Every structure is written in C-alpha cells, then in structure tokens.
Amino acid sequence: MTCPGPSITCIVEDCQDPARRSGLCWGHLRQRQRKAVVGEKRAWGQGPKRVLMEAIFDLVEVDASDKVVWERAWLRVRVAARRYVFADKPTDPRRRGKR
Known part of the structure; x- marks a missing residue:
C-alpha cells in the first residue's frame, strides 16, 4: 500500500529513493547523523x-x-x-x- 499524495524523492542529486525526513532518504539521513559527507550511498548487494x-x-x-x-x-x-x-x-x- 502506498501513501496518498505526490511521491517526493531524496534531495541529493541522482538519488531516486523516497524522502523520509528533512528531504533525505534513510541512507543519506544516516550519513548526516554520522556527520559524514552526504553523498553517494553504500552499494549493497554488489558482488x-x-x-x-x-x-x-x-x-x-x-x-x-x-x-x-x-x-x-x-x-x-x-x-x-x-x-x-x-x-x-x-x-x-x-x-x-x-x-
């Protein structure tokens, strides 16, 4: 089930994940909480x-x-x-x- 309303994506360039808080997706929000440079997320699932x-x-x-x-x-x-x-x-x- 999806949420009603427009789909808002993350404000980071080239990130198409849905925004959760402060306009950031969970991955970028976690980077900001760790006080890391908000940028490219980790690549999960790559061999x-x-x-x-x-x-x-x-x-x-x-x-x-x-x-x-x-x-x-x-x-x-x-x-x-x-x-x-x-x-x-x-x-x-x-x-x-x-x-």
Missing part, C-alpha cells in the same frame, strides 16, 4: 569482485600527491581484496549459511 574492481579503478584515478585521499583509497582496495578472498569460503560469517 565482492565488482567492489574490488571499482576500488582499484578509484585508486588509479586518485591524485597521488594528496596523501590522505590516496591512503583512504588504498585501504578501500585492501579491504575489498580481503573480502573477495574470503567471500567464497564457507567460514565467511557474511555468507549466513548460503552454499
């Missing part, structure tokens, strides 16, 4: 290989003279690589019994 490849492509595009941004991109690649390695193992706690 570990795709996440790793996107992290590598982002690392290539980062300016190496900006050390903080480069370190953050490198950490993202390391975490994505670790998740990719462990994703196919039955001991991975994120699998939740899937096989």
Whole structure:
C-alpha cells in the first residue's frame, strides 16, 4: 500500500529513493547523523569482485600527491581484496549459511 499524495524523492542529486525526513532518504539521513559527507550511498548487494574492481579503478584515478585521499583509497582496495578472498569460503560469517 502506498501513501496518498505526490511521491517526493531524496534531495541529493541522482538519488531516486523516497524522502523520509528533512528531504533525505534513510541512507543519506544516516550519513548526516554520522556527520559524514552526504553523498553517494553504500552499494549493497554488489558482488565482492565488482567492489574490488571499482576500488582499484578509484585508486588509479586518485591524485597521488594528496596523501590522505590516496591512503583512504588504498585501504578501500585492501579491504575489498580481503573480502573477495574470503567471500567464497564457507567460514565467511557474511555468507549466513548460503552454499
């Protein structure tokens, strides 16, 4: 059942999720509550290989003279690589019994 009235979407550019509070969807509202930069939401449901490849492509595009941004991109690649390695193992706690 949908709510009556016009459908209002999130005020963040390129976000088509329904707005909940303050004109933001739940994902962007949560980012603002964490005092993070409100921008692109996390990509849920993407496979570990795709996440790793996107992290590598982002690392290539980062300016190496900006050390903080480069370190953050490198950490993202390391975490994505670790998740990719462990994703196919039955001991991975994120699998939740899937096989």
